[in-house]
Amino acid sequence: MASASQRVVLITGCSSGIGLRIAVLLAKDEQKRYHVIATMRDLKKKDKLVQAAGDAFGNTLTLQALDVCSDDSVRQCISRVKDRHIDILINNAGVGLLGPVESISLDQMKMVFETNFFGTVRMIKEIMPDMKRRRAGHIIVMSSVMGMQGVVFNDVYTASKFAIEGFCESLAVQLLKFNVKLSLIEPGPVHTEFEAKMMEEVAKMEFPGADADTVRYFKDVYMPSSIDIFEAMGQTPDDIAKCTKKVIESSNPRFRNLTNSLYTPIVAMKYADETGGLSVHTFYNLLFNFGSLMHITMNILKCLTCSCLRRRTISPD
Numbered sequence: 001m002a003s004a005s006q007r008v009v010l011i012t013g014c015s016s017g018i019g020l021r022i023a024v025l026l027a028k029d030e031q032k033r034y035h036v037i038a039t040m041r042d043l044k045k046k047d048k049l050v051q052a053a054g055d056a057f058g059n060t061l062t063l064q065a066l067d068v069c070s071d072d073s074v075r076q077c078i079s080r081v082k083d084r085h086i087d088i089l090i091n092n093a094g095v096g097l098l099g100p101v102e103s104i105s106l107d108q109m110k111m112v113f114e115t116n117f118f119g120t121v122r123m124i125k126e127i128m129p130d131m132k133r134r135r136a137g138h139i140i141v142m143s144s145v146m147g148m149q150g151v152v153f154n155d156v157y158t159a160s161k162f163a164i165e166g167f168c169e170s171l172a173v174q175l176l177k178f179n180v181k182l183s184l185i186e187p188g189p190v191h192t193e194f195e196a197k198m199m200e201e202v203a204k205m206e207f208p209g210a211d212a213d214t215v216r217y218f219k220d221v222y223m224p225s226s227i228d229i230f231e232a233m234g235q236t237p238d239d240i241a242k243c244t245k246k247v248i249e250s251s252n253p254r255f256r257n258l259t260n261s262l263y264t265p266i267v268a269m270k271y272a273d274e275t276g277g278l279s280v281h282t283f284y285n286l287l288f289n290f291g292s293l294m295h296i297t298m299n300i301l302k303c304l305t306c307s308c309l310r311r312r313t314i315s316p317d
């Protein structure tokens with residue numbers, strides 16, 4: 001059980017990746033400032049977390065079942081929390097979806113929104129009223145750079161992250177009146193099971209309904225560039241955990257927190273040209289005209305992201 005001085009942190013999607021690393025980092029805090037309620041939808045997947053938590057398991061870290069897509073599961077989980085008191089809610093659970101829109105069924109698209117958008121909204125609706133009443137609390141949402149900038153062949157995933165960003169941008173204003181903070185964490189590519197799950201999905205894909213040219217652009221142009229980008233820009237889940245810890249420990253946390261400075265110029269293009277032409281044409285050129293030069297492009301991005309741009313992001317160190 002949490003001591004009176006500890007902040008209670010509830011995290012969704014802790015069976016792997018970023019959620020697992022945030023849970024472990026906070027539970028192993030040297031000053032034991034946090035009591036972490038790590039949640040996952042399938043407790044059979046707990047071994048990796050339990051092993052990584054070591055001595056913290058059963059002390060500063062406890063485990064509960066929670067499926068963000070189920071009203072009952074969310075209600076049951078929160079009702080088990082002492083006085084329903086949660087200081088920090090970290091909405092991390094999420095799923096990806098990649099490929100030509102023609103090959104993806106509406107049911108598959110809805111599942112992505114059920115998890116990434118409605119799952120997060122369900123959690124916020126359950127926990128926010130108590131935070132508002134106490135005039136205290138911090139809600140963290142694991143968004144993505146794709147919550148700000150669309151990426152070809154990630155249409156539906158991007159849309160789900162744009163949706164949650166719009167929701168949070170609106171809600172943050174109201175919450176400020178109640179002294180409840182809301183922060184988005186916006187990572188670029190991160191090496192987690194997310195990446196492996198996508199590769200596995202793509203290997204199995206048969207692309208029903210997509211024409212041969214589109215399938216070729218996806219498999220032979222987008223996929224190799226995307227793999228290069230993961231290699232050149234990829235962060236570790238530990239990096240994202242450290243960034244998240246910095247955000248919750250900040251006395252004046254920012255609303256938006258990009259974790260990867262290599263993305264700053266990409267996001268800047270969007271604000272530099274409100275017609276959208278600069279972003280669309282630059283992405284087109286990067287992919288279809290300079291795709292084979294992706295390594296050089298990455299080095300140019302690294303030069304562009306000199307220290308002045310880097311200051312705009314949250315760094316893990």
Ligand SMILES: NC(=O)C1=CN([C@@H]2O[C@H](COP(=O)(O)OP(=O)(O)OC[C@H]3O[C@@H](n4cnc5c(N)ncnc54)[C@H](OP(=O)(O)O)[C@@H]3O)[C@@H](O)[C@H]2O)C=CC1
Nearest residue numbers: 013015016017018067068092093094144189190192193194
């Ligand atoms: N990896 C990346 O490149 C990036 C990831 N992100 C975001 O980070 C977050 C974490 O992803 P990451 O760690 O990379 O990926 P992982 O696939 O490693 O982790 C995703 C977690 O979400 C859980 N989850 C999925 N659906 C539900 C559900 N209905 N209820 C509860 N938990 C669920 C998964 O559980 P289960 O094991 O049961 O499936 C898993 O624990 C996501 O929101 C993702 O969009 C953002 C930017 C980049």
Ligand SMILES: CC1=C(/C=C/C(C)=C/C=C/C(C)=C/C=O)C(C)(C)CCC1
Nearest residue numbers: 144146151152188189225226229286287
């Ligand atoms: C930047 C960029 C590309 C790819 C970006 C990717 C692959 C980003 C992945 C982000 C993830 C995985 C976010 C998760 O939320 C392209 C389209 C190859 C073209 C050139 C510029």
